[in-house]
Amino acid sequence: MSDQTKLKEVFAGEYWLADVIKQLLEDNHIPAFLNNQYLGTVAPYLADAGGMPHVTIVVNETEAAKALRLIDDYQNGSPADEIAD
Template identity: 35%
Template structure:
């Protein structure tokens, strides 16, 4: 098979810088390369990035890793913290 697969970047998360950093670390631990869009401006001046300043930082991954990344993020968001 000599089919060429077009690989694009897709957004899997958008939110504030702190949550985006945590989720990017989670993706890295599962060997999913990603990058933060608007990382600097989203943390310094979110109102300049998005109207209202809500969810200024996004995480993008390769389209090949999209399904695995979204399932990890959903699991992360639905996790119940352990009590000490």
């Protein structure tokens, strides 16, 4: 059995929104990491080549389902007090 943590992508989009969602996840005790956060702001034409989103968020695979629910609730306008555990 491997002791390595498996990460799963749960969001892809513009930096400003990825940063907001990362904070939402961390406020709900889900460690989250941004990929391409600097490339997406300094040279978005490189990170966005071929129409791909600038920045992605990854979380531990075991937290992915909870993270996806939180993101979906946030994007559909659920109040923060209903989201937090």
